[in-house]
Amino acid sequence: MAITISFINQKGGVGKTTSSVNTAAILAYKGYSVLLVDMDPQANTTGYYDMYDSEKASIYNVMLRGARVMEVVKQTPVKGLFILPSVLDFSRAELELSQILMRQEYVLKDALSFVSDSFDYILIDCPPARNKVTINALTASDYVVIPTIPDHFAIESITSMGELLNQVKCGVNPNLQVLGILITIDEITSNKKAYKEVLQTGELLPCFDTAIRKNTKLQEAINAHQPINLYDKSCSGSKDYSAFVDELLNKTGSTSGF
């Protein structure tokens, strides 16, 4: 059974795609079998690995056209890492999902259930929104990571995510757990320092000890269509994401005593 983790935050530009793409790659590098699901019609995750193709089948087909996941999933250039790509047309999903008669929230979960045994980790990159697509991702997930820039808007967006997660836990997915807030684009400024400290107290929600420092190499890696651990192993972005993955593995470690 795969461990499914969603990267969510309705605030845009906080590092959801960067985080999910690099986390997936590092997990694959460590030998895990990983599926990266791109739920954003902007399809940045798909484009990151230079795999955008509007002609080919995508998450849209899987969720709304009855296509099977394994027929649509593609191997990325990174060994062990597979992707369920997205397309621009997926922006129609919101409307189409609301026309489904029953179990609108479970469409993704049902589709992924067929491949759950084929992967160790399924990472879902969510759009910057609170909508049916996000709810589908949350219904299908075991855990949630909330990437966020440590500034004042972080508190508001985390509150907003908190409300959404409360509803999901009360309704479609009582077992969803918040793995933690992941601080991204961290810098040594007094403003970011203050908010980082406040977030890392864990008073709002659990927060990862690792923070991802601002690092232009992370943008350069996109241009190269490579995950950061392959693009530049020694840069701070690579080190930070590796540390984050270690923390994540620790937190999602088997607790059943097997």
Added chain:
Amino acid sequence: MSKISIDNIVKSMDKAKETTGVLKFRPHEEILSLSILETNPYNDFAENDTPADIQELADDIKLNGLMHPLVINKIDGHFRLISGECRFRALQKLRYDNVRCTVYNDLPLACELRMLYAANLKVRTYTPAERIKYYEKLKELLTAQKAVGEYDGPIQSSIAGMMGVSDRQVRKYERISENLGEDDKEKLAQGEISVEQAYRIAQGKPKKTEKSVAISATTGSEVEQTSIPKPAKTGSTSGFTKNPKESAPPEKEKKIVQSAVSQDHKADVTNVYTDAWTQLRKLYRLFHYSENAEVANKLHGIILKLNDVMESEGFRLGGSESADE
């Protein structure tokens, strides 16, 4: 650092916590191995489970399956039972391996104990003696936590919350616990006397450290506490007094004082105390968030001291605005 408004951060954090606080303490279901579960050291009531009880439950589980998941607090790497010790022992007997659990993450001890007490209440009836014993345990726990700064709220009303009884009832437990002689306690345990009777007996006796005041058993008013000089924490003997002036007022004067103390006065004191406490907390957090640990700790000490003084006078925090963590 001074250009960042800590106050703004604190304000928005407070608001955010109303939402995230709820989320943090929602449980999830998980299948756990029996071998990692631990029983709860505060669950004395399990002593009453006989091997026959456990066998009966084991037979039932074998026949019908485990119908209700065990309730666990996952904290500091421990998986501690909140509800389900009897089922746990039955499952061990059956040599079952993996069981359904409802798991809370990092539940504060106060919540855990409240749930433990409530869970047991559903399946066991508490004798008065058990209630007193539980009260004593909770008091010990909270006092210890307070001493190391882990807890800074009012003790009596917290215990009242945990046990699901009124503050007044908790004060009665306190008086019984402090004053009742061993033989009377035994009578209470055997059911020969009721809690009310025990309380009246306990009221009739003067408190141990007090010299002069015998409180009339007919008082019954809520302002019956008299102040006892508390030993100073540094160990100096200034708290112990041979000076009659510092001990409680003589009985005659006390009766006048009591009748003069109206409910209005009590309400006034409660309100001002609550305001002072709330403001001190805000002040403490301002320094805490701006990394000034030294000042923050001093302020924390002031809050603890305020609580001590007020509690010894029989006052507790009131109102809902003080209901932050």
